[in-house]
């Protein structure tokens with residue numbers, strides 16, 4: 654791909670101050686994409702922006718936004734600012750994520766891992782959805798993980814009040830990413846907006862980077878964006894929605910992640926947790 658392969662593509666990526674998100678942003682910018690990067694720290698976001706600009710191909714732009722994705726008010730403010738500034742949005746990459754050793758509650762009273770890893774992508778996608786539909790063909794890509802294997806959604810203890818273990822909770826939220834993608838893709842059918850998620854492989858983020866793995870990641874992020882039927886390349890990939898990718902291949906996730914009823918139930922609960930009726934009334 655040349656350094657203008659993604660020129661004129663407007664791509665928003667969360668968690669672009671470090672690790673996978675930063676590497677993906679650098680790779681996307683190198684292909685000429687116009688990036689909107691979201692970070693929660695002014696300093697880290699400024700440093701990341703400079704790195705991404707240094708890697709950028711001709712014509713690529715990098716804009717920065719500050720948002721703490723653990724706060725629903727902050728996610729709403731971010732979406733309002735992005736909608737006001739960008740009449741077109743081609744790709745939303747929900748990448749920010751974290752694992753916490755101890756149970757903590759957000760300002761909204763939600764367990765922190767659930768808030769950052771699942772509800773933030775859910776709410777941000779909902780708030781930006783009409784702009785993505787207006788920009789179709791468009792994509793929503795969410796960074797999931799093989800850590801979803803063996804996890805179940807604890808529908809009777811969603812806020813992890815009865816039990817909390819950081820790694821188990823993380824797995825539940827990564828399962829939620831896949832179920833969210835499944836239901837989102839179903840709801841987006843026929844709109845020209847696809848929703849997919851992927852496992853980036855095990856990446857030593859922040860340091861000790863493995864270029865092979867990171868290029869795999871960038872390619873996974875890019876593939877559904879950059880290959881278009883009209884260019885005669887991989888139309889099957891361009892039209893795939895609701896899929897889980899691993900090592901550039903579409904793979905079946907765990908049986909729990911293929912439970913469409915759980916996906917619908919989780920969607921309804923997530924709407925309530927984000928007071929999504931207010932979102933609808935704002936559209």
Ligand SMILES: NC(=O)c1ccc[n+]([C@@H]2O[C@H](COP(=O)([O-])OP(=O)(O)OC[C@H]3O[C@@H](n4cnc5c(N)ncnc54)[C@H](OP(=O)(O)O)[C@@H]3O)[C@@H](O)[C@H]2O)c1
Pocket residue numbers: 667668669670671672673674691692693694697720721722723748749750751769796797798799852853854855856857858859
């Ligand atoms: N690393 C792996 O092996 C691996 C494997 C499978 C899946 N993943 C997934 O890949 C994604 C990226 O993880 P990573 O490994 O690249 O981790 P990372 O290096 O720790 O980067 C995480 C990113 O998310 C941001 N973030 C965390 N909490 C946030 C919040 N409350 N508000 C806004 N931004 C927030 C971080 O911002 P700060 O710079 O401000 O901290 C950072 O930019 C995650 O969804 C993770 O679940 C990672």
